[in-house]
Amino acid sequence: MGIKKLNIAFFVGSELQTGGRFQYEYKVLDILKKYHKDQNIKFNFYGLIEKIQKDYIDLGLDIKIIKENIFQKLHRYSLSNFFFLKIFSKIKMDLSSIEKKLSKDKIDLVYFLGPNIVSHSLKNIPYIFTLWDLGHLDILEFPEISHDGQFETREFTIVKGLRKSYKVIVDSKWGKANVINKYNIDEKRIEVLKFLPNIRINKSETTVMIKEKYKLKNDYIFYPANFWAHKNHMYILRTIKILRDEKNIDIDVIFSGSREGNLEYILDKAKELKIDDLIHYIGFVPNEEIPNLYKQSLSLVMPTYLGPTNIPPLEAFAYETPVCYSDLPYFREQVGDSAFFMDLSDPYSLVKILLTIQNDKQIVDEKKKKGIQVLKNWNEEDFYKKLLDIFNEYKYVRELWK
Template identity: 25%
Template sequence: MRICIDGRMYGKGFTGIGRYIQELLNYLVKIDQENEYLVLLTKENFEEFDIKQLNFKKELADFKHYSLNEQTKFLKHLKNKEIDLVHFPHFNIPIFYKEPFVITIHDLIHTLFPGKKLTRFFHRQAYNIVLRSAVKHAKKIIAVSENTKKDLIKIVGADPSKVKVIYEAVDSKYYPVTDHKKLSDLKAKYDITKPFLLYIGNWRYHKNVHGLVEAFNLIKEQGKIDCQLVLPGKMGRGHQEEAEVAIKDSPFRSDIILPGFIPEEELPLLYNAATVFAFPSFYEGFGLPPLEAMACATPVVSSNASCMPEVLGDVAEYFDPNSTEEMAKKLVKVLKDENLRKELSKKGPLRAKQYSWERMAKETLDVYRNVVNN
């Protein structure tokens, strides 16, 4: 087989999808020396992709997502390839490309929580046309959870027989750290002086960071426990006004730590140092951060929305993300109950190990074979 993989979102710059493509390629290199792969990249990530295996080639395809060039010049670029199959690891495909292709749909956040990116009628229409065309014409659709599969069938009208669920996984760098000095030094670096709640992720509306801040305010107001809230990330990136206003208006602003960008190598330490990891999201396609926290043996208190119970199982305490009171109550429960924290800490790494990037790559390769052979 000659497989083309659209790697234009490859790497750290595209967060979740970038990591997905990175891990898929890393493990395809390990498990498949037989088939030929052509990886399409942009100027920004061309040098970052540095796989030397002979059956993997890279090629420049510098066509911006959500652009006219993606629908015209990228289409022409693809038509000139001698390939058996294209894998688009997202929904951004040229709508007139009719050769065999597979897509991965991570979530329907743009449909359910369009935000300011899709406030204009034209943008909404363009998104819907591209998404529905991709779902209709794909030979196979990979969904990253049963919840995403359900949404695709219900909202977009996907053919259930075409949708295959293949789970994502946690990087091996996330594991329990027993070096207390490293953890103490990290907390000192970021002025963390109390037991703390941690949230990792962006601050867009559907992530419900504003709800987490309100729940934190309730915990402090009621004098339940003296703790801090740590929210990494950059302020002022747009589309996150609710979170910024909630932080600014909090009467406990001095106990909300905003460390800004956290270097990749420090993230496992931060997870390990946290007393509790809080995940208040209204909607996720898979939800990697709470699983990363579990891999680090950090107790998780999560929203019960969308895929979270499916992915986290019985190794988390759940709350309704629409109720800040319930969120605060569950956070206090885990913060106060040392035995419960120990139980969740013990089960967390075992739950995280149920997911595997290598298995994801093997199952994806099976999809390629199935499509090409049929």
């Protein structure tokens, strides 16, 4: 009785160089591959960029690339406008080439793993919309968030995407409350699925001696983040300057991630502060090197302004590395008291924390234990079971019509 299978399409949209967005989508797909056994729910995977297939190749998923020519793209964009939608409906051109492909594949439900404007053009297929943050409203003073049409693009994508979504996936209770407050979305349609660390197990993993490879003379702190202004690399520079000038202590810094236009500014500032010998930018690093970067560091230091959650602190917990995190309410919700919290208006607070990490093993060990507990409180199986509940809820409703 009812439909034989529920066909779900997962839209994969983030390339490797997007950093945290890629890590999130990769982790969700990894969990689905690892735990899904329900024969009555079939997963299908789609993308619009051919490079996606290469970036996710080690998952072994069949990601179908839907190609659009310029006219098909313009047609799809125009369907977001009610006026054009009515016109195209009259001449039976109200389905985008993407929706036609999905309909041909008998897709019942689309799952967007991130904010995606494709959702606007879906006329007859319901969808799930993932929303990582509302940075364009929460920290709109940063150029990468609101300049050059970024604010308008984010707002346009989110507003309509949220309104018609069957479910909205957010990463925290704080994020859920923020969406309700900013967009007046029915709370019953918003589901909280917390981030998980993207730890890849490599059985042939070899130890990379980080200090030797990058010629470091001192303990180092690690910050994996693209060079957006809101990532606040400057806060770390100010801290390192204070340590050198006032404490006569040198600590090296390893930055990784994409340049994003702000790298040269940060490196120039390091020279201006006369600490450039302590600052090491290593770009994107191989996956097999990441565990070593965490484990051998004095601490992960993440002074970002953007929340409500981030993945690197969870990765640090998994590698039993101390975490220094921005003292903002949503980050306290994410990690509790398992991190050392920094006052972003005062680099001396990080100075004090780093000295504590260097000299008080007992406090550090207590933080590490609490970090491990954070990971135990929400794991891959929890994530999958919650997703499966959402899918089964829709499957039950979908059986009410042909």
